[in-house]
Amino acid sequence: MARDCNFVSALCKGVNETVRVGIDFVDLIVTGETLTDPPTVTVSPSGPTISGQDILDDTKATALVAGGTAGVVYKVWISVSTSMGQVRKKHLTVSVDAE
Numbered sequence: 001m002a003r004d005c006n007f008v009s010a011l012c013k014g015v016n017e018t019v020r021v022g023i024d025f026v027d028l029i030v031t032g033e034t035l036t037d038p039p040t041v042t043v044s045p046s047g048p049t050i051s052g053q054d055i056l057d058d059t060k061a062t063a064l065v066a067g068g069t070a071g072v073v074y075k076v077w078i079s080v081s082t083s084m085g086q087v088r089k090k091h092l093t094v095s096v097d098a099e
Helices: none
Strands: 007-014 018-024 035-044 049-056 060-066 073-082 087-097
Touching (some): 018 087, 035 060
16 A cells, blocks of 8 residues: 555544644745745535635644535645745545534
8 A cells, every 4th residue: 555645634523513624834844934825725525615724833724624424534635835936735634423
């Protein structure tokens, strides 16, 4: 089985919950480099609503994830641009429970 170098973490949320997810990109940027612009966030398969994309502390990208279908595991991709021209992408998984 191949290693997924872009996978960061997994979490669970209820169908009716809205949770903030985030990824720290500090390991992919050099000293003095920062994340620019709000991150681009996509979900596969489609279902949950994404809002509130933001950059925190120059190295962390966050977003709010709401909704989804109980029993489905979603892959949330967060893509960021940096002050030195890099474009980096990582993902996490969000499992949705019925509550």
